[in-house]
Amino acid sequence: MSSFSKTRRPQRQTDYDTFPPSCPIVIDNGASTFRIGWAGEPNPRITFRNVVQRPRHKATGETVTMVGDQDPALMKYFDCTRSSYRSPFDNNVVYQFEIMEYILDYAFERMGADGSRVNHPVLITECACNPVQSRSKMAELLFENYGVPSVAFGVDAAFCYKYNQRLGICDKDGLALCSGFSTSHAIPFVNGEPVFEACCRTNIGGYHVTDYLKQLLSLKYPNHMPNLSWEKVEELKMEHCYIAQDYCSEVQLFQRGGNEAEQKTRCWQLPWIPPPMEERPSGEEIARKAAIKEKQGQRLRDMAALKKTNRISELETELEGLEFLLKELENVKESEVQAFLSRTGYVSKQEIESAIVRVTQSLRRSKGEPAEVEEKTESSATEKYPLINISDNMLLPEQLKEKRRQLFLKTTSEGRQRAKQKRFEEEIEREKKNQQDEEKRLENPALYLEQLRAKQRELSDKVEQRKRLKTNGSRMNGNQNLSSNVGRGERLNAVQKERMRLLTTAAFDRGKGEDTFGTKEEDWQLYKLMSKDNDDDDEGPDVDEAELVRVTSRLQDLDPTFVPKLDLGSFQTVSDIPRVRPLTKEDFQITFGVERFRCPEILFQPNMVGVDQAGLDEMAGISMQRFPLKGNAIEERITNSILVTGGSSRFPGIVERLEAGIRKVRPFESLIRVVRASDPVLDAWRGAAAFASSGQFYVQTFNRDDYFKKGEDWVRQYRLRYTI
The missing domain is CATH 3.90.640.10 (ATPase, substrate binding domain, subdomain 4)
Structure with missing residues (x-):
């Protein structure tokens, strides 16, 4: 377990005033963890992660400075998206002294010091061969910001080695290999003193x-x-x-x-x-659900039949009223026709007849009968287009133009009527077929579903085979044949073979001399024979594909587990569609x-x-x-x-x-x-605490007067001796 993953905000010490001013404060300023305590004690008083974070409060927007790890329950009130952890170190050397000041403020406050004055000597650790600029800035921070009376600097690995030497683990002459948070050092020792001229450092930790x-x-x-x-x-x-x-x-x-x-x-x-387990329904439950579904279906069918009956009754009543109105119009005098029509809401007799035709067609459609209204509308068509039955010799040029326009309008109207009638008949036929399929399904659902699957497979194979025959029989990639389909000559039907023969013959005959194709009437007859419009075989795939779409849609409605094949091309195999797999314990x-x-x-x-x-x-x-x-x-x-x-x-x-x-x-x-080492993490602080409690510590410190008088030059020459 890490040294700081479980740490929380340390408690503030209450016995600060009980220690005399001569008792030193020992600080192990590590790149990962900051430890501070009193000299002579076995363990540090305060330990926290050596980082600073400055998030904003979500409610007030105020920026707060937080040192070390904080309680997650407290951090939910702060926005940390724009604030990351910041360390005062760069490869085990302190260079961000603004952050270092926040950390020292927090450490001395947790130790119980009141205000910014610390009236105790300080022993602080540093890395081997620490730059003079970093040591000078640290001395300036301790003397001028906190009023520390005296300071001493020592190497953490040297304190650890001396502590383990007292425990008998290592000798006076030896080598300390210190692998820390961001760097690793190798420091030789002779007679208990480090030889920094031979030390080695690697930026790996x-x-x-x-x-x-x-x-x-x-x-x-x-x-x-x-x-x-x-x-x-x-x-x-x-x-x-x-x-x-x-x-x-x-x-x-x-x-x-x-x-x-x-x-x-x-x-x-x-x-x-784990997701909740779904129990498979019993036979009784399946039967009950099927009965409910059938009951609901029957209710819907009854509602549809009642709606159809009401619609037929309404149309019959409307038709009787229109016929009665037409009979009454025949008995009305010529001078009173407009007054009679104004009371009925119609403009002319033709409008009433058109309404009768419309209602009659709707009534036949509701009853499922074909709409046969040509005979009834023949007279109205004659009245609407009076010039179409008159000979051209009896008409003026303007009347001839009008006759051609009326003939075009009549032909277009009849074409639309025939197309509409054809669509209506197809819809009637489709409804009858669907009704027959539904009756078969209700008689034996399992057999009907199996037959529907077989039909879908048959149609799918048929359409796929036809698509394959329409494309080229083989595709080559180098000398390797990628398909084993038949050749082009074997795929052509009789009409297509005849067309190819005519094309070859015509090209051969015309290629010997001047190209005169098209000057004779028989050439155009040959062109008609060669036209693709005579190929009746192209109509088959459309019917099969339409039926395949209908059967596939029917299968999807009846069988939720049915998955149709994807159209991946004629020469590609269809792979299984990946199903969504429920997550298991092994996935986590x-x-x-x-x-x-x-x-x-x-x-x-x-x-x-x-x-x-x-x-x-x-x-x-x-x-x-x-x-x-x-x-x-x-x-x-x-x-x-x-x-x-x-x-x-x-x-x-x-x-x-x-x-x-x-x-x-x-x-x-x-x-x-x-x-x-006996404790690779705490031995550096314990060795420093033991050194600070000995008499040789006071001889090797430098006080504020020395700092202000001698300045950085004295700091440059300062070197702690671990054995006197």
């Missing part, structure tokens, strides 16, 4: 391991990215990752699979709620296999993430090469006491891997001993 793991899991499980927060990935890293002794062999193990790979695989189950599992050792491997191979620097094992060899004192005796003593510390040193297998890697860069049979 726990942050890069977590970021690499987050990237791998996000690529592997893109649907679960909201669950892969930074804090959760940090927790998963510390819980499941380990260092492989041989990276290549471990990768090959997972490539082969097997029981050993399965045993090393871990699984993280995300929250998942994140599996860790090769990621468990691949992510921490960047500590030894930084080039895996694009960092062209040395790994932890190479850093030890580089540090020994830079060591100013040459000699096998001193080198043997150093390699015989290698201390691994820092948050990233908690991975299982790192000690064995470091010992094997360092042995490769050292001479044969060299004494190599690698040990892990």
Whole structure:
């Protein structure tokens, strides 16, 4: 588990005034975690994440400064979309002192200090070979903003090494390998003092391991990215990752699979709620639903029949009224016709006759009879078009033009009437066919559905075969035939073969001399024979396709599970349509296999993430090469006491891997001993607290007077001695 994933706002200390002004305050200013406490105590008082966030309040819009991790219940009142976590560090060096000031304000306030005055000496840690500008800005911040009486700077890895030396874990001469949050350091020690001239640094740490793991899991499980927060990935890293002794062999193990790979695989189950199970309906329930459906259908049929009967009654009543009105009009005198028509609402006798024709057609349509109104409308057509039956010799030129117009209007009207009658008859026939199909379905639904499926398959195959024959018989891609259909000559029917023969003959006969095709009457007869209009075979597919559409639509209405084939072309196969699969428990599992050792491997191979620097094992060899004192005796003593510390040193297998890697860069049979610190995270603060409680601390601090008198030059020359 990460060192800060479960931390919350620390409680404010109430015993600040009980400590004398001579008691130092110890600060471990790490790139990941900030720790502060009193000298001589075993553990720090305040620990929080070393970051600052400035969100806006959703209600008031006021910007609030928050240090460290906050309670999620509190964060719901703030808008954090435009505010991210900001750290004062850049590769383990403090450079954002505005953010550092917020952090120190928060730390001293949690310690119980009132106001901005801190009347206690301060021991603060820094990285190895910290730039003078960073140390000078930190001294300026502590002296001028907080009024600290004296300050001392020390390296966190050196305090950790000295603390473990007192515990007997390491010797006075040795090497400290500190793998922190953003960087890793290798620092040799001689007689308990660090030799910074031979130290080595690599910009790889726990942050890069977590970021690499987050990237791998996000690529592997893109649907679960909201669950892969930074804090959760940090927790998963510390819980499941380990260092492989041989990276290549471990990768090959997972490539082969097997029981050993399965045993090393871990699984993280995300929250998942199983969907409610739907019970299959019983036979009685199915019968009851079928009876309800049939009852509803019968009620709809009865309503439709009643509506049809009422419609027929209304039309018959209207027709009787119109016929009675026409008879009454015949008995009316010529002078009283207009007055009679004005009372009825009609303009002329022709309008009444047209209304009778319209109502008669509607009545026949409602009864399902064909509309035969040609005989009744013959007289009205004669009256409407009086010139069509008169000879042309008896008409004037203007009358001839009018006759042609009336003839065109009559022909168009009759054509529309015939088309309308044909559509009406087709609709009647379709209704009769649907009624017969419904009767068959009600007699035996299962048999009817099976016959309908068979008919749909037959029509589908027939239409597909016809489409295949209409296209080219073969398609070539290089020398490979992509289809095994018949050739063009075998696909032509009799009419098409005759057309091709005529075309070939005409081209052969005309090709010998001058092209005179079209000058004779028989040439146009040949043209008519060659026309595609004589090909009656083209009418067949339209009928079959229309019937296929009707049968397919009927099947979709009766069988919800029926899925028609997609039209993907004549030479493509139809694949099964993917069905929506319900999500299961396995869909909400994140599996860790090769990621468990691949992510921490960047500590030894930084080039895996694009960092062209040395790994932890190479850093030890580089540090020994830079060591100013040459000699096998001193080198043997150093390699015989290698201390691994820092948050990233908690991975299982790192000690064995470091010992094997360092042995490769050292001479044969060299004494190599690698040990892990007692507590890689807190030993730096504990070592600093023990040093601050000793008498040698007060001798090595510099006070405010020294700072204001000597300035930055004195800070540049300042170097803490850990052993006096």
